[in-house]
Amino acid sequence: MLKFILESLEEVKESFLPTLAKAESEEEDDEEEEDEDEDDDEDDEEGAGDPLDKLREECATKPDIKHYVHHYAECVERVTKEQEEEGYEDKEYKEDCIEEFFHLQHHLNDCVAPRLFYKLK
Amino acid sequence: MTAAEHGLHPPAYNWSHNGMFDTFDHASIRRGYQVYREVCAACHSLDRVAWRTLVGVSHSNSEVREMAEQFEYDDEPDDQGNPRKRAGKLADYIPGPYANEQAARAANQGAYPPDLSLIVKARHGACDYIFALLTGYPDDPPAGVSLPPGSNYNPYFPGGAIAMGRVLFDDLVEYEDGTPATTSQMAKDVTTFLNWASEPEHDERKRLGLKAIIVLSSLYLISIYVKKFKWAGIKTRKIRFNPPK
Numbered sequence: 001m002l003k004f005i006l007e008s009l010e011e012v013k014e015s016f017l018p019t020l021a022k023a024e025s026e027e028e029d030d031e032e033e034e035d036e037d038e039d040d041d042e043d044d045e046e047g048a049g050d051p052l053d054k055l056r057e058e059c060a061t062k063p064d065i066k067h068y069v070h071h072y073a074e075c076v077e078r079v080t081k082e083q084e085e086e087g088y089e090d091k092e093y094k095e096d097c098i099e100e101f102f103h104l105q106h107h108l109n110d111c112v113a114p115r116l117f118y119k120l121k
Numbered sequence: 122m123t124a125a126e127h128g129l130h131p132p133a134y135n136w137s138h139n140g141m142f143d144t145f146d147h148a149s150i151r152r153g154y155q156v157y158r159e160v161c162a163a164c165h166s167l168d169r170v171a172w173r174t175l176v177g178v179s180h181s182n183s184e185v186r187e188m189a190e191q192f193e194y195d196d197e198p199d200d201q202g203n204p205r206k207r208a209g210k211l212a213d214y215i216p217g218p219y220a221n222e223q224a225a226r227a228a229n230q231g232a233y234p235p236d237l238s239l240i241v242k243a244r245h246g247a248c249d250y251i252f253a254l255l256t257g258y259p260d261d262p263p264a265g266v267s268l269p270p271g272s273n274y275n276p277y278f279p280g281g282a283i284a285m286g287r288v289l290f291d292d293l294v295e296y297e298d299g300t301p302a303t304t305s306q307m308a309k310d311v312t313t314f315l316n317w318a319s320e321p322e323h324d325e326r327k328r329l330g331l332k333a334i335i336v337l338s339s340l341y342l343i344s345i346y347v348k349k350f351k352w353a354g355i356k357t358r359k360i361r362f363n364p365p366k
Contacts, residue, residue, distance in 0.1 A: 050291055052256055052305035072263075079264035096265030098125045098281070105129055105276055109253075113132035120309050121149070121300045 051119035052112065059111035068104040075100040128279040131246045131253035138316070142331060144324040145317055151179040152296050153314025156307045159294045161237065164229065164285075166217025169238035170318050173211040178317065185211060192216050230271045232284030241312070241319040248312050253277045255308040258287035 060069050075097040082088060082095065137146040154175070157167065172189040176182050189209035194216070196207035209216075217236070219225040226233050235243075244250045254277045262274030262281075272282040289304045289311075296302050317323065 050303040050305055052303070076264040094265060097263035098266060101263035102124050102129050102276060109132035113134050116305060117135045117309070120306050
């Protein structure tokens with residue numbers, strides 16, 4: 001009886017272990033092939049250069065992010081102008097553009113982050 | 122606290138080891154070690170990682186032996202009691218760039234480069250934070266920001282003023298597998314390597330988790346079957362009263 005149970009267990013194990021392993025290895029192969037293809041495409045289209053910088057530039061021109069670029073540029077302009085004025089050192093409140101910068105970076109990141117790792121190995 | 126004091130939140134990147142059943146990209150760990158060795162190791166130690174742990178993970182046994190032999194370690198004193206040195210071996214831990222914290226601070230204008238062995242676990246945002254920090258140095262700090270002397274601006278670092286400058290630049294290292302060494306590629310590799318350093322059990326943990334799920338769920342189903350089987354007779358029995366005639 002015990003022998004029979006052990007045998008049947010062994011059969012069950014064999015029946016799905018190899019198929020699992022096969023499926024995994026096939027998937028891996030597919031992924032590798034895809035990766036290689038992608039790399040080739042990149043080399044042809046883009047050549048050298050950091051994909052991160054390219055994505056950032058690309059994203060900065062998108063209509064919903066343009067708005068933040070504009071705000072940040074405006075702030076930089078305003079603050080630099082203020083810094084050039086007399087008595088800036090003694091001012092009680094000095095504005096900085098961290099908030100605008102954070103908003104811009106946050107939205108840039110939302111655009112860049114999901115796409116970046118497909119371009120890296 | 123202001124947003125600047127909290128630091129900018131890193132975005133979620135799709136790491137190849139994110140999923141429940143996904144393991145580390147070991148080619149990336151190997152490249153990441155190269156980046157650590159050629160770039161980070163100039164200031165940061167990796168105290169808790171022994172050479173032997175790299176074997177079978179990113180390098181072969183003989184490669185790691187060779188790497189360890191390039192460093193000198195204290196040996197037992199000779200018969201006259203004079204201290205001796207010996208070449209490193211697999212059982213040794215990876216040596217840091219400085220003898221102690223004071224030496225590290227003295228060499229870095231008072232800033233102490235943290236040990237990187239557990240850095241991924243030690244920071245909010247883990248991998249995402251490390252990657253964002255390494256690639257997030259802007260060309261110029263936002264207008265109106267005043268930084269203390271000797272510090273650099275990085276939005277992801279709480280407070281924004283970080284003593285470490287931008288270190289990763291395109292083509293800083295030359296990968297042996299021919300991968301283009303862009304800033305983001307190096308940052309990704311070194312972050313994967315550091316993630317492995319903090320969680321060397323990662324791959325095995327996920328494998329065991331999968332095993333546990335399979336075994337426990339099948340045992341659970343068997344127990345349901347056995348219960349139903351054992352109770353079948355009891356649940357379906359009929360109690361009949363035969364009144365005495």
